[in-house]
Amino acid sequence: MLTEPAIRADQVGKRFGRTRVLDRLELEVPTGVIYGLLGPNGAGKTTLVRILTTLLSPDSGRAFVLGRDVVAQPQRVREVIGLTGQYAAVDDLISARENLYLIGRLLSLRPRAARVRAAELLDAFGLSEVAGTRVRDYSGGMRRRLDLAASLVGRPAVLFLDEPTTGLDLASRNQLWDMIRGLAADGTTVLLTTQYLEEADRLAGRVMVIDHGRTVAEGTPAELKGLAGGQVLEVRPLDPGDVGGATAVLAGLAGAGRPVVAEDLLTVRVPDDERVAAAARNLDVAGIPVRHFVVRLPSLDEAFLAITGQHAEAAPALPSGAMQVGATTKEGASR
Ligand SMILES: Nc1ncnc2c1ncn2[C@@H]1O[C@H](COP(=O)(O)OP(=O)(O)O)[C@@H](O)[C@H]1O
Ligand SMILES: [Mg+2]
Structure with missing residues (x-):
């Protein structure tokens, strides 16, 4: 048997009303890599992640995670994935320890196993000292670390990270990048969406650039830079x-x-x-x-401009040192 990719999307299409958000998208992510999904706001990144994580059905095409069909076998897909969404999914009013414990229990861990797993993750993510503090009082960086920890309680083989570092300062981002690298080094497959090209450049072995729900480029960051000429x-x-x-x-x-x-x-x-x-x-x-x-x-940022013809434009409140694809306008939309 040929090795099944960790993630495979085959001609996936999705519309919202009359808007075609994903247009016969193809994706193949090998096991054990960090794969970057890039694109400006509204490109369809989150929609694709939601389909791959069984939160949304595609209108057409098929998708598989570790060979499991996201439409026909959603429960079996959920067994092997973790998701850190674009917006924090942890409970504000309880502590980090309680959040992780609850997730462990929801995943059918016994109380003792759930406590042990929570403690391991709190330690690995540098949250032990604040483990008993209400999440509401955490900094943005701490909260994101907890988010990531929360998606790891079940030891997923495939991890989906939707803009995991958006809005974080550079130090917090570096910290999170190290953690993501560590996960990949341990064999976890990571699909990461980002608007920060620097992030994809630093983390991802391969990237796909999508725009208006279509693939406009795919390859290693170096290959993409080469496309810029x-x-x-x-x-x-x-x-x-x-x-x-x-x-x-x-x-x-x-x-x-x-x-x-x-x-x-x-x-x-x-x-x-x-x-x-x-x-x-x-x-x-x-x-x-x-x-x-x-x-x-050329930087990946410069390459993105060359590939999509869109101007990379700094979003408001961009953390210093960050590069972002923030194109919101589009000339000649038929690409
Ligand atoms: N539930 C929804 N209903 C209607 N339109 C949606 C919905 N979710 C996303 N969209 C639209 O789909 C397009 C792609 O969105 P999204 O996948 O969130 O893009 P990205 O994550 O790349 O910024 C956008 O134009 C967005 O407005
Ligand atoms: Mg998104």
């Missing part, structure tokens, strides 16, 4: 007073993109190495010394 040149003048001059030099580079300025860092898309060499020469001729001159692959 070319490379990115970063320049930081030695003297911040030279930013204007350096921008003018880079803007004059034939075949290059428009330079983007962020404080004293200039970024410009260049098609090939010759243009990189030309940039170095022209800066020298202009008498502008630089202290940073680096060529890199």
